[in-house]
Amino acid sequence: MPVTNRQIRLARRPVGPVRQEDWTLTEEPVTGPADGWFLGRTRYLSLDPAMRGWLDDRPSYLPPVGLGEVMRAGSILEVVESAHPDFRVGEFVSGSFGVQEYALSDGRGTRRIDPAAAPLPTHLGALGTPGMTAYFGLLEVGALNEGETVAVSGAAGAVGSLVGQIAKLKGCRVIGIAGGPAKCAWLTEELGFDAAVDYQTEDVRKALRTHAPDGIDVYFDNVGGTVLDAALTRLAVHARVVICGAISQYNNEHTVQGPANYLSLLVRRARMQGFVVFDYVTRYPEAAREIAGWIADGRLSTREHLVKGGVDAFPETFQMLFRGANTGKLILDLT
């Protein structure tokens, strides 16, 4: 099969927002799989705010993407050629295969996907890393209890929209913080959040005082910056602040804005805790089972924001995350 594999590679380290020139589009011939390997064609490609952190040359939970390397990304492949005993042509797998049209794999670190369980894109959303992140972040790191009050930022994003719904399923009161009236309406009218705060037009601190008069027990933060600081002023005693991400800070050229109100942790006997979802990988099946059950019962809504295009559309699509242009899980649809 003399076809070409197009790839997006990191051309230079971005300073501040990522620019088109930080990427390069390369082509190379596709080679067939060696013994024990299979070749897959990328069907759906995941776009995630955390990818911005992988571009900086500093120690983190994963090594930075090297200059000239294919950009790291989760995706769903369809097996198109196989010399691996466990993977057959036509099967679907998810894994970290990079921003490219074809990938070779020996099966390590891949997850086989059941297209009958949910549409393929959902396996990158509610049944993929965002689902695992919401589930373990809220229930394990946040140590959620029934009847508590939960606030979540980035609430209309891939993770936030699941955090709020899972909290509702666990018998909690939920306040979502998101940007713009359409997202806020989606949270309260379709996802069943108790309240939504539009950070673009509302005073978040005051709004949280209104919607959480007795304080916030679990605050799940995806954004950092001023929204995190506002939430810190409204913690209940023994609150848990889950640090999942800080999208407002990822493109800073210099330093991150630290939470000036962190001494609320002392006054409110609260904790702020970070996590990396990969640490829970052995428990993904249990989470996926429970989430799939909620989806099947119609108790959890999944939403993917599909952008149709080739890998060359990756740079532009990636920037949507930082403009808040997506609702639900942002996915590049290469089908």
Place this chain on the structure above:
Amino acid sequence: MPVTNRQIRLARRPVGPVRQEDWTLTEEPVTGPADGWFLGRTRYLSLDPAMRGWLDDRPSYLPPVGLGEVMRAGSILEVVESAHPDFRVGEFVSGSFGVQEYALSDGRGTRRIDPAAAPLPTHLGALGTPGMTAYFGLLEVGALNEGETVAVSGAAGAVGSLVGQIAKLKGCRVIGIAGGPAKCAWLTEELGFDAAVDYQTEDVRKALRTHAPDGIDVYFDNVGGTVLDAALTRLAVHARVVICGAISQYNNEHTVQGPANYLSLLVRRARMQGFVVFDYVTRYPEAAREIAGWIADGRLSTREHLVKGGVDAFPETFQMLFRGANTGKLILDLT
């Protein structure tokens, strides 16, 4: 007994560092105790950085000191007149009796002191609130395990010097961060710390890299600001950051400097947790017993920095805390 009680009262709310004019010295006649009460004369008065927070008119773990009120302070009283069945003249009690020469008490919230267990000032230090703060902050909030690496800021202060020593007693490696060569020498040469970092002359981040090459498991923070940020860059995986105070920030006129490196909590799967020692009051006896045992065995050094003077010396003495002028527990000695 027609004597006069001199008192320090809050005259106005300080902005930034507290000035002499923020206080007022008042006098009033001492009245005898009503039935069920006793009268005590202040012998030793505790000075603590947390007092600065009590002067600001904002919600905290205790209500602010009201304008015109006697300044809140812990102290040791000698009972000089008693109409209370459980307190006899000549006994010593500790409690929150305020910055004044005499105080009336019905016994609530007081602790009887055994002068045979340790010198009276030690009951405001290692056997008082600083001791309880170090003990529960390190062992409960910090969830310390044997063999871990501990770093503590404000290490030559009342709490910090005990944190480090307790960590050593629990089989840990300890790095103290303090200001100036004399304090640093005291930590390593007399208290048995493994290393000391002088934040006034050293790059704290680099020094911590040298002294804790495998990272810090428990960081006990008394100071906030740049020292906290430096420590956050050196956390081990699953580290616990104990927020006890932030003396570098208490006199800020505007906002607190938030920890810009808080996203280390995510990368290192770490938590940052605040606490208020009063929550452990029912467990004070168990801590005091263990600490008293260490003192008796010569395994824990106590040090109080006594300033001899009347209550009128309180304003000036209080400022010593923010200049780092004390080593060990700062106490006004009214005897």
